[in-house]
Amino acid sequence: MLTKEQIARFLTEDPDGFMQAVAANPEAFSFDFAQYLDENDPISLRDTFDIGNITPFAGHSLGPVYKPAIEAIEAVYKLQREELHAGHFPETVAVGGNWFDCDIEPEAIRAAQAILGFADPAEFIFTQSGLSANLANLLDTFYKPTRKDWESGKTKICHLSTEFFSDQSVVHSVLKRGILNAANFGVFENATAPDANDLTIKLTPNAQGLYDSQSIIETVKRHASEIQVLHLSDLVFSTGQRLDIPYILRELKDVIEQHHIIVGLDLAHTVGNRTINLAEMGMVTYAVGCSYKHCSGTAGSSFGIYVNRNVDLNSYPPIQGWKAAESSKVFAEINGFNQAIMANNGARAFRTSNASPVALAPIQTYLKRMNAIGWDKLTAKSECLTRYMLALLKARLGARFELITPEDPKQRGATIVFRVKGLSKVSSVEEELKKPNALGQFELDVRPPNNIRVTAHYGYTSFVDIQKMVTKLEQVIVNVLVEEDVIAKTNFFQQAGAQKVVGNTPGITS
Template sequence: MNYQNSLNFAQEKDKEDSLRSYREQFLFPTFTKKPVVYFTGNSLGLQPKSTREYINQELDDWAKWGVEGHFYAKNPWMPYHEILTKQTAEIVGAKPEEVVVTHSLTTNLHLLMVSFYRPHGKRYKILCEAKAFPSDQYALQSQVKFHGYEPNDALIQIALREGEHTVRMEDVKSLIDKHSEEIAMIMIGGVNYYTGQLWDMEAITQWGHSAGAIVGFDLAHAAGNIHLKLNEWGVDFAAWCGYKYLNSSPGGVSGLYVNERHLTNKDLPRFAGWWGQNKDTRFLMEEEFSPIPTAEAWQLSNAPVLGMAAHKASLDIFTSVGMEKLCEKRDALTGYLEFVIDDISDRYDNVDFEIITPRDKTQRGAQLSILAHGQGKELFDFISEEGVVADWREPNVIRIAPAPLYNNFEDVYRFGQILESYLKQ
């Protein structure tokens, strides 16, 4: 695509956008003094206008039915999570029996690692990314400590080469080969939260399995952003939050995936709860746990219906759009953002905006991380005052995420104009 850094070009591209009407299905923040440019869908997605209706339906049914709403609500609460399953499976490239929406992200990761981190003998180490999102780091550290190991020994961290911002896949392969007899599990973020780098999950899964390791991913920044194919890739397990690209409300419900080959293994260790119990015998209150032969077996408690209602409102939009069209617009928008940043950086001598996210669109999603050389937080404070809602990471990185469901080309152009207005000062 031949981009132009002009308002006319941006507006023409928006007119051609087959997904442009979906922008009208979301509520944009009103707290900014200037018109908002919302670029933090990688942190918290916008609220669909339909969310209030979906939640109110459950509130009305609660008022009408009380406890009987579990059976007689418009969307009965007892099996409520089941109405999310097919749509979730389509988003992450899984079979319906391989996914369930439940709990929160780190809770799900812990529950999955109870089952899939099974250290024994000299095979006790976990391969993970260095400087992962802190929650993942804490989870991994606590898991190895729980099994009696020291994190400094049990965690093999994939580090960056000096002077580089993204991980080379050949370095991942080299570490797997080097420690092939020691690695019990590989657990990596599918998209790095800081740089926006998309890891080659298919290759990592193949390499890990060849080494005899279990392979799982934290897909917090990938679900709803990347065209995932978890079943096809053979990934063992994964979890993701629903509140970023999936717009499911602050702290909204999480999803988890377990590959079909593990689902009928009743001997697989797990922390159990009654909502993972065989549905035919759940209310017989039997003492022995008999897991559902699907990913539902990793549920603990009954569905948080209000949170799931908010999630359903967004999933219905995703189903209407489809991941293929969404990713096509994502690449066009992110490509335009890349062009605008480069254009500004080339024309101004007083700044160097280095994009540390991979330039190859197959190695990124809807995020560009900008290393603003020679600039401090005053640049970020300025664009915030001008209405840009973005994300600052020390020491001088600005994360920009144009979400294709509700962002458009004019948003990107306006962002560029705001950057230029700062530089002109």
């Protein structure tokens, strides 16, 4: 049996060693062993999450409530009750105030820096608006084809063909606005204005929905003279695949610089799941994310934006409000305007209106608490949970299990996407898992065509949870397969009977 010290080291430092120990233990997939791992887990955070009757395994869509976030929100209201307007200003920072700059609160920015790896604190701000609104703002700012670009055809946005609907909708909206602006300036006087669909270059995956780095690189190189913006997701929501963004951008460095291509990232499934180093990828212009997936925010809750400090914002002027001014100087200019005190680089140049401290409290609290533990330790535990769950799924589902997500940890995060051979009605699996029984109720989710998505979270998933969920999943899948087989056979005999009746009816031929 593993010692407490061994388990602590495995779960915080050594996922490879953990799985070697699992492989060597014939009882590793027993309930007792899972319980033993939980009892000796050095990062036991489950009690900090408010989990109801349904055990969550779909934190990639929406996680459970993080209790300290509620406490942080209550603290904001308490300060408002006691200090009223004074809560805005630096004098109240010691008691959680200084709301005027809550979107750039230093400790929270450092916590964001720990997972995103940006070089300068000015490159990131927390926002009250959600991912799609932030993406729309950034893309509308950086998609700026000149008349020369319209004449040469350098007007396109390149993105994954399976990108989330909202990202594609934003892309099309920005393209339509760009086309209209060009038309208003007479660009198409002697030609037909293009359709937004004609201005997208879609990167295509293989039959399983997975992307090949070399194929992406070759496509971008081939169309480089046409591309204004290259927009990629770090982690693909439908398959759990993590693109090798550092390699892709290294290989495209000369092309991106030569053709002045704007590079943007969607980090919706990265934030709170895996770390990324934006400073090492110096060619990334902007990035967006969200907090309601792996960071357990409420539905649609905000995160923030990243803008590279080296981007020339004189060429891409953002919409600014008074918050883009230096906080210590703006009140002296409150009845006028002074361009000299406005931020002119990084994300801080994109500040507009006051952000609500209530809106930002959950994500900032989550990041600060997790950063205090250490993302290296949290990632190691996540890997142990994910690999254990994957091994158990393989063992229990056997030849029926078809893994979609790449198994290599460098090519995925915590989300595992798979199919069950012979199973067509995957929605039944999601529904049946939520129904009460002795093992419990569990939530995972499904996506077309027949993908099942499941995530074990370092904060609130236990090894016993994995045991129970996979055991029930196996039972549910067997039952659904049997039901589908019965329905198929019934339909077959009904069709055969109908054909026989038709064939024996006078005047009717089959």
